[in-house]
Amino acid sequence: MVSEIDPQPVDMVVRNIAFEPGDAIKSDWLNANVFKSAFFNAMSVLFP
Secondary structure, three states: OOOOOOOOOOOOOOOOOOOOOOHHHHOOOEOOEHHHHHHHHHHHHHOO
16 A cells, blocks of 8 residues: 655745855964864864
């Protein structure tokens, strides 16, 4: 016995993924350097 279900239409909102974070994200990095931030984050995990 197979029953077919007619789904209701769904409204989807498309987000703009092409944006520039600018200076806001730089404050989260050590001296605006991604590598240094990742390195010291890893060190803090290894040597708490």
